[in-house]
Amino acid sequence: MLITNKHYRQNLKNKKRIVIKVGSSSLVHPETGETDLLKLEQLVRVLCDLRNQGKDVVLVSSGAIGVGRKALGLNERPKELAQKQACASVGQGMLMMIYQKLFNEYSHVASQILMTKHTIVREKSLHNARNTFNELLKMGVIPIVNENDTVSTDEIEIGDNDTLSAVVAAITSADLLILLSDIDGLYTDDPSQNKDALFIECVTDIDDSLYEIAKGAGSDYGTGGMKTKIDAARIANDAGCDMIIANGKDFHVIDDIMKGQEKGTLFLAHKSEKFNILDYIEPEKIINGGEEEIHDYRC
Numbered sequence: 486m487l488i489t490n491k492h493y494r495q496n497l498k499n500k501k502r503i504v505i506k507v508g509s510s511s512l513v514h515p516e517t518g519e520t521d522l523l524k525l526e527q528l529v530r531v532l533c534d535l536r537n538q539g540k541d542v543v544l545v546s547s548g549a550i551g552v553g554r555k556a557l558g559l560n561e562r563p564k565e566l567a568q569k570q571a572c573a574s575v576g577q578g579m580l581m582m583i584y585q586k587l588f589n590e591y592s593h594v595a596s597q598i599l600m601t602k603h604t605i606v607r608e609k610s611l612h613n614a615r616n617t618f619n620e621l622l623k624m625g626v627i628p629i630v631n632e633n634d635t636v637s638t639d640e641i642e643i644g645d646n647d648t649l650s651a652v653v654a655a656i657t658s659a660d661l662l663i664l665l666s667d668i669d670g671l672y673t674d675d676p677s678q679n680k681d682a683l684f685i686e687c688v689t690d691i692d693d694s695l696y697e698i699a700k701g702a703g704s705d706y707g708t709g710g711m712k713t714k715i716d717a718a719r720i721a722n723d724a725g726c727d728m729i730i731a732n733g734k735d736f737h738v739i740d741d742i743m744k745g746q747e748k749g750t751l752f753l754a755h756k757s758e759k760f761n762i763l764d765y766i767e768p769e770k771i772i773n774g775g776e777e778e779i780h781d782y783r784c
């Protein structure tokens with residue numbers, strides 16, 4: 486039997502636990518960098534409706550640095566770590582205030598979970614994080630996750646929310662991860678650089694050739710570009726979770742995907758028997774007495 490992309494898409498209707506990641510570029514007006522309130526409202530409405538259908542929903546939301554940067558009147562993307570952390574500290578609170586208000590309007594409860602690499606690599610905190618997610622989802626709450634940028638340093642930062650959302654999908658045993666970006670999905674090259682790039686509907690194997698076509702971020706607000714999205718697919722797919730990259734310019738795309746429509750690029754899950762989240766976490770580099778030591782979390 487020939488199993489087509491169409492066939493896989495129909496299966497998405499039955500997904501029960503969904504992690505949705507929204508990139509900074511989907512939350513701000515590109516011309517001004519100001520928060521796009523109408524889009525946030527649309528996102529919250531679509532997520533509440535998924536909850537009303539009985540699905541478990543987790544939102545991984547970027548945007549803390551972008552929103553904070555605007556509030557602090559910085560016109561350029563901050564480069565210094567302390568500056569990024571200050572922006573995130575301002576922006577995270579502002580974002581949560583908007584999310585809480587909007588979820589409340591639809592009688593749903595949202596919560597905040599901030600994570601760092603240490604949440605994942607320490608057995609006890611990973612266990613606690615998993616239990617907290619499960620308890621919240623059992624109570625019908627919509628957890629809103631971001632990296633704890635205000636305390637993250639190079640050593641403990643996960644670095645990008647694409648990877649973070651895949652980690653969240655793995656530890657919550659989600660069956661679908663949707664990454665919403667500023668582009669329709671994966672192309673054979675970055676379309677902003679190459680007009681002949683072709684759209685890829687479905688990926689069944691993640692190999693080096695995929696990394697060759699996945700380039701960096703396309704906007705001043707994005708982090709990681711397609712490369713970190715392929716990293717995310719590797720984690721999610723190995724953990725047994727399908728993943729889709731789709732365009733977040735209209736958040737109704739979430740609803741279209743859940744109805745089986747062929748939107749975005751689908752990366753198919755293939756559960757790896759020996760899946761261990763630590764295998765996907767970059768080793769920590771520690772400088773000890775001038776010497777660089779590599780701390781591999783798997784040991």
Ligand SMILES: Nc1ncnc2c1ncn2[C@@H]1O[C@H](COP(=O)(O)OP(=O)(O)O)[C@@H](O)[C@H]1O
Binds near residue numbers: 511
């Ligand atoms: N092969 C590719 N296919 C599609 N987009 C690509 C590719 N390589 C690089 N990109 C870039 O990745 C960008 C999306 O990632 P990013 O800027 O990090 O946004 P986000 O904030 O949504 O995570 C696109 O706008 C595009 O310019």
Ligand SMILES: N[C@@H](CCC(=O)OP(=O)(O)O)C(=O)O
Binds near residue numbers: 646
């Ligand atoms: N944690 C950061 C976002 C990091 C990130 O990966 O950003 P993006 O590429 O916009 O998803 C923030 O909230 O600004």
